[in-house]
Amino acid sequence: MTTSLADVASSGATLRAFLHGLPGVDRVGADQRAAMLSTRSIKTTAKARAIDLAISMVDLTTLEGADTPGKVRAMCAKALRPGEDAPQVAAVCVYPDLVAVAAEAVAGSGVKVASVATAFPSGRSSLEVKVADTALAVAAGADEIDMVIDRGAFLSGDLMKVHDEIVAVKAACGAAHLKVILETGELASYDNVRRASWLAMLAGADFIKTSTGKVSPAATLPVTLIMLEAVRDFRERTGRQVGVKPAGGIRTTKDAIKHLVLVNETCGDDWLSPDWFRLGASSLLNDLLMQRQKLATGRYAGPDYFTLD
Amino acid sequence: MSRLAVRKTYKLFIGGAFPRSESGRSFVVTDAKGGFVANAARASRKDARDAVVAARKAFPGWSGATAYNRGQILYRVAEMLEGRRAQFAEELGTGKKAALEAVDATVDRLVWYAGWSDKITAVLGTANPVAGPYFNLSSPEPTGVVAIAAPDDPLLGLVSVVAPAVVTGNTCVVIASQRSPLAAITLAEVLATSDLPGGVVNVLTGHQRELAPSLAGHMDVNALDLTGVADAELAVECEQAAAANLKRVLRPAPEDWTADPGTRRMAALLETKTVWHPLGV
Numbered sequence: 053m054t055t056s057l058a059d060v061a062s063s064g065a066t067l068r069a070f071l072h073g074l075p076g077v078d079r080v081g082a083d084q085r086a087a088m089l090s091t092r093s094i095k096t097t098a099k100a101r102a103i104d105l106a107i108s109m110v111d112l113t114t115l116e117g118a119d120t121p122g123k124v125r126a127m128c129a130k131a132l133r134p135g136e137d138a139p140q141v142a143a144v145c146v147y148p149d150l151v152a153v154a155a156e157a158v159a160g161s162g163v164k165v166a167s168v169a170t171a172f173p174s175g176r177s178s179l180e181v182k183v184a185d186t187a188l189a190v191a192a193g194a195d196e197i198d199m200v201i202d203r204g205a206f207l208s209g210d211l212m213k214v215h216d217e218i219v220a221v222k223a224a225c226g227a228a229h230l231k232v233i234l235e236t237g238e239l240a241s242y243d244n245v246r247r248a249s250w251l252a253m254l255a256g257a258d259f260i261k262t263s264t265g266k267v268s269p270a271a272t273l274p275v276t277l278i279m280l281e282a283v284r285d286f287r288e289r290t291g292r293q294v295g296v297k298p299a300g301g302i303r304t305t306k307d308a309i310k311h312l313v314l315v316n317e318t319c320g321d322d323w324l325s326p327d328w329f330r331l332g333a334s335s336l337l338n339d340l341l342m343q344r345q346k347l348a349t350g351r352y353a354g355p356d357y358f359t360l361d
Numbered sequence: 362m363s364r365l366a367v368r369k370t371y372k373l374f375i376g377g378a379f380p381r382s383e384s385g386r387s388f389v390v391t392d393a394k395g396g397f398v399a400n401a402a403r404a405s406r407k408d409a410r411d412a413v414v415a416a417r418k419a420f421p422g423w424s425g426a427t428a429y430n431r432g433q434i435l436y437r438v439a440e441m442l443e444g445r446r447a448q449f450a451e452e453l454g455t456g457k458k459a460a461l462e463a464v465d466a467t468v469d470r471l472v473w474y475a476g477w478s479d480k481i482t483a484v485l486g487t488a489n490p491v492a493g494p495y496f497n498l499s500s501p502e503p504t505g506v507v508a509i510a511a512p513d514d515p516l517l518g519l520v521s522v523v524a525p526a527v528v529t530g531n532t533c534v535v536i537a538s539q540r541s542p543l544a545a546i547t548l549a550e551v552l553a554t555s556d557l558p559g560g561v562v563n564v565l566t567g568h569q570r571e572l573a574p575s576l577a578g579h580m581d582v583n584a585l586d587l588t589g590v591a592d593a594e595l596a597v598e599c600e601q602a603a604a605a606n607l608k609r610v611l612r613p614a615p616e617d618w619t620a621d622p623g624t625r626r627m628a629a630l631l632e633t634k635t636v637w638h639p640l641g642v
Contacts, residue, residue, distance in 0.1 A: 351605060352410055354581030355417075 077242035086273035128157035155193030166196035173264035175200035218255035231259035249282035259295040270300025299332025374549035376415030377559020404567035412563035419560030424530035432478030439471035474524035501631040503530035505583030508576035515541040525626035542566035578602035584609035
């Protein structure tokens with residue numbers, strides 16, 4: 053590659069040349085590697101540690117039209133104390149109008165408040181609205197902003213528009229961390245996932261996130277693998293570390309542990325912390341807690357003994 | 362011209378499908394004289410857990426179906442079983458006459474329980490007299506997921522413990538008789554083709570000693586039928602494990618499967634819901 057990363061984004065042409073100059077993804081290879089790594093057997097004490105680590109990485113999420121302040125408060129209470137001496141989760145993730153409620157509920161606990169913004173989940177709105185959406189969420193107390201990219205612009209080749217939007221939203225975030233949702237289920241190919249990952253990182257993303265959870269397929273293992281490779285290569289090129297957050301469709305402890313194995317094998321220890329890897333999920337937490345109880349008591353746990361959420 | 366023998370692979374029945382054991386293990390089933398009959402899948406604790414998940418998933422649909430519909434489906438099971446009389450008689454491996462009698466008794470037992478589906482509420486439910494302007498009504502409700510250790514009577518005994526559990530709306534996980542498990546899997550083929558929703562009945566073959574304690578301790582199992590547990594120590598161990606979430610437990614007791622079963626088994630796996638309803642003016 054001839055261009056240095058500093059001026060890659062100086063024009064649409066250089067950006068396009070850079071992203072399309074990235075090596076293509078070996079689709080079969082990526083699928084096979086993800087499948088192979090997911091057969092790793094993690095048992096007993098390693099499993100116990102993996103479960104606690106996974107709990108501490110969860111972004112406990114509720115993104116429903118029917119969300120109420122009461123539901124958000126209940127979720128925050130669970131985030132602070134998921135179960136008997138289980139660690140706190142990393143963050144709670146809510147819609148912008150409920151950020152204030154969540155921020156009050158988790159104040160002083162170390163649990164972060166993440167808010168989706170920028171006309172989530174479709175991202176179909178004007179830049180002014182997206183920036184205002186972000187600024188209001190930050191003002192209400194959000195520590196992290198989950199923005200969606202404009203998939204329409206990305207797919208039609210208007211990469212500069214996607215880039216500039218991320219830059220603008222990043223500016224509106226101020227001190228808040230920015231997670232950029234690629235919505236990989238709509239990107240059509242693994243090559244596009246890799247390009248979108250680099251694009252988001254070039255534009256200043258602190259985290260890249262797979263999906264909104266509203267589109268299927270959401271977070272699949274091969275897609276997470278490709279994104280992990282992207283953040284690893286990006287750090288090698290630039291020295292800046294970017295986090296990864298698979299979200300949507302991760303429901304069982306087994307899924308979560310497969311993702312942790314993937315992180316460890318792709319990026320190594322540096323990413324195995326809630327600062328650099330998150331799991332966006334809602335029902336996953338209960339399964340983690342049930343598995344945790346199984347390890348502690350020896351008997352399989354039942355959903356009757358965990359919260360309905 | 363002679364044909365190559367087409368031998369049947371006996372597998373488990375979980376969630377309406379016939380998987381092999383997750384563990385890949387099998388065990389040898391022998392006839393009364395110790396001769397080889399077939400290999401059966403030897404279920405692991407993980408299979409038992411998967412079966413409970415399947416049963417739990419099936420519970421809302423099955424318990425929410427009308428009693429009439431459940432009766433129809435059970436009657437359908439009897440019909441399908443009747444059509445396979447000869448196969449079952451052969452598989453039971455006892456004398457031909459005794460085997461046919463056992464199959465007939467099984468079909469009759471299913472029809473008998475099918476008839477109870479929409480009548481049991483009238484027998485066990487009550488309108489309670491209370492000192493106040495209320496209707497006070499008690500009605501039986503299914504308990505949930507029932508784990509059953511089936512007795513050694515391979516067909517009649519099996520059906521006599523499964524039918525009363527499911528006819529009232531419970532779903533179940535059955536550990537088939539360890540000595541003679543094959544009829545249970547053939548019965549599962551009948552269940553799979555009788556409009557019974559997948560997961561309502563799940564059949565595990567394997568070692569009772571290995572499977573029963575894990576089901577007894579499972580917090581998502583609501584009742585435990587130990588009828589087929591011959592080992593008194595194992596029964597005690599299971600009952601103790603079952604106490605953790607206050608499962609209903611049916612203790613093992615000698616049974617005459619040819620006798621009129623009565624409503625005892627159905628009643629044992631039901632809970633009573635009582636509602637107070639204000640009287641209209």
